[in-house]
Amino acid sequence: MVQSKKQKYTFLAFCLVPTFIMFAVFTLYPLFSGLYYSFFDWSGASQDKEFIGLANYITLIKDAIIPNTIIHDYFLVITKVIGIMILAMFFAVALTQLKIKEAPFYRIVFFFPNIMSVVVIGILWTFIYNPNLGLVNSGLEFLGLENWARPWLGDENWALPSLVLPSIWAGIGLFMLMLMGGIANVSKSYYEAAEIDGANQWQQFWKVTLPLVWPQIKISVLYIVITTLNGSFIIVQVMTGGGPNNSTHVMGSYLYQQAFVQYNFGYGATIGVMILILSLLTVLILQFLLRRDKVEY
């Protein structure tokens, strides 16, 4: 039976309209109301609001804490991208190419942190970093490196780097699986051909594996960047609350503090607009940097 045009459009509308309405209600509306509230002086706890134009944006530019939160965010982005991609790639190659018998077991172990809530991970690592009872300091003492032991999360210089480790640990599993999927799709014949040509494992990785899983790598990097810019707030909030002395505040946690602790909801919304703009810019720049012609052999 041939579908009439009407039928086709009805079906399309049936599929798209509810989705669009949901998207409008849960994404577009909050987006624009966020923008709207950024022009008001509002505590977020009452009905009183006062229109103040761009005053919140002027405060934003003058706020000395803002540049630091941006630096902290991008510090996390860069360290996480490097850490997660290197380790996930390493494990993915090891589990697919090296023919390890226990590969399924390791796959589960590495994926395990992904099914845990970030809040649980944060609390777990708070205990690991505990200066008196924690694994890290006890381990260092056991190795005779007492001088290296320090109150990791309570130190203005070390708190932020200390957040990188749990973030990487929590992220590896998912991206490892993605890369493994990519590697599994690479035809064995390429490796056989490479071997006949005398390429060693290392050369096979650089010349065959890496170019062929590039699309997966690109998606992984973008995904890590976006989730970090939008979601690093959780781990900061759970583990340090932005302290000590703002040394771990990221944009998201600072937004939360302004909007819900200091009752400057309008200013919080302004920070939200800034996060949106920075995330968009970052993704656009990354798209440009990571563009690379699709490789086919």
Next chain:
Amino acid sequence: MKEFRKSRWILGLLALVLIGVVAACSSNDESEEEEATDSSETSGEGGISGDLEIQYFVGGYGDTWWKEVIADFKEKYPDVNVIEHAGPNINEEMRSRWVSNDPPDVVYIDGAGSSETQMVEDGQLMNLTEWVEGIELDNGDKLIDSFIVNPGKFDGDIYSLPLVFDTWGTWYDRALFEEKGYEVPTDFNSFMSSMTEIKDKEGIDPFVTSGQHPYYFLRGMLYPAFGAAGGDELLADLITGKEGAWTSDVVLETMKKVEKMQQEGMFDQGLGALNHTQSQMNFLLHENAFIPVGFWLPNEMKNDIPDGFEFGFIPSPMQDAGEPFAIVPDLRPLAIAENAENPKAAKAFVEFVFTRDYAMSFSEHTGAIMNLTEVDLTQSDKIPSYLTEANEMINDTEQVQIYEKPHPMSADLETPIGNALMSLMLGNMTAEEFVQEAEKAAETYRNSN
């Protein structure tokens, strides 16, 4: 034509579903409002009836006292239907009600996410100045003359009545101190010598507080220190961010004491990351010997107290030798919403709560003090000894001076000062740098208001 009709039918159905969803969302509020107006029309005994919504935070003091009071209230006013909104996150949960101008009738302001100052600034609380004058206690005493600490005033008006008299002070384990013969501090010098001795003999950093909440140290140690050094006036200047207050000599001298504590290694090295519970747990586990918190400590941690641990409480010993201890009470008030739907019942409830009998039972239930004078805590054997002793001390002006702050410090000022304070306590800032930072924060605060 047939298809056309069919597609219209499907679109129509879709629209219907959507309308249904929207209507379902909004109909809730309407029915609630109807109920409220219905019930307030049917008048009961004494004209007080209808729904009464009470919002109260449940933290370290628990909720048993509230349950008792509300049950008694229901007995006295059977026509009033009391709706309780309670829990540790109640301030967050009820926020949307306050924003949409549909607040509960009575609110007990305490815990994270609540700010009396903010509520008054937003015009959410009823002005009680005239009404409170007429309230009398059972024996005929005027309520307004029977508070330990008077209600906070905003431009001369009263918007809330202080219910709980809490005070931050310094806690120690009395059993440990008696066993090892450590000195219970009486002023800053003896505090330092006591901590030095403990540091040497126990091998621990003697002092702990929550670094995630720097205002614990501000309220627990510095307010009393400022009170002792400059009285109510200095406290008021610092809290309102008056120009030059934070850079004044008395403040710098006090901050030098904090710097000294840091330099001599009295602060727990890991305190920068500790949260509320972790810091209190550290104290109970003898990882540290002193902690500045309020009266909630024993009740909140009652399941984790090691055997043989005995709570001892002193006002924070930051004052110079020869001076009396200083206490700056921290009050948790009860207030009525400006837009309360049932103000009559709300007033009846507030009046009902402020009695000396309930003050006694409050101390029994919570281990803290209700803000009424002439409550003889020694009458009850259910009240812990630290509380009767603290109560006695507070009432003895030779030992302890009470200083009052005009109102709590705004979070906009407290947050940056707390951050700088944490830096000072971690040894990354000097006292001089701290007062400059604080003065800067005060300037920003003044300009934003």
